[in-house]
Amino acid sequence: MQKILVLAVILVSGFVKAESDPCESTQYPVKWESELVHPESYELPAIFYKTNYSKVILPVSKAIDFVKNNMANHKAYLKDAKAYILESLSKMPKNKLIDHSNLLIPTDGLQGRELSKAIHVMAGYQGLFEGLLLKNEASVSINGNWVNSSSVTYMVGNDPAPLDDLSFVHKLIVSNSNQVVFEKCWLDRKQPYNKTR
Secondary structure (H helix, E strand, O other), X not given: OHHHXXXXXXXXXXXXXXXXXXXXXXXXXXXXXXXXEOOOOOOOOEEEEEOOOEEEEEEHHHXXXXXXXXXXXXXXXXXXXXXHHHHHHHOOOOOOEEEHHXXXXXXXXXXXXXXXXXXXXXXXXXXXXXXXXXXXXXXXXXXXXXXXXEEEEEEEEEOOOOOOOOOEEEEEEEEEOOEEEEEEEEEEOOOXXXXXX
């Protein structure tokens, strides 16, 4: 009976380990930390990224410049995604602040190149918010109040139970007084890079 219980515990713990999300952990080694500053006003039209209690707000003019200069287009689906983002931003109504999620492409029923385009539009918007936060060009509010600074932490570690060769976990967390403003996590097969900015 004891052997059966031990075997059951091993099987359950193995299942839980395989089902765990490596992005849920915050115990990875810190590669770098920095302080960010945020303007306390923005021009319209603008888009925002919302978490529970915070908003990251980007003027559309800065967003368009960032996408033009930073988003890759060396593959067909990346070119499609970049064109879609630029078109959706350029068609925004004047004097409006819009949730960026309204500009994403629904993925239900999509396949092939169209699905790749939709996924990379989502990734492109995430990269846009990340990029302008790190360039100190994004406004931030928490519970409706402007904050003029936040902290960013970049962590990299090994996934303890990788499902394939994507064994490195990268986490970027922007926070103010323990309130997460923006968070990004991705898996990679490459060694981590040091801070270059």
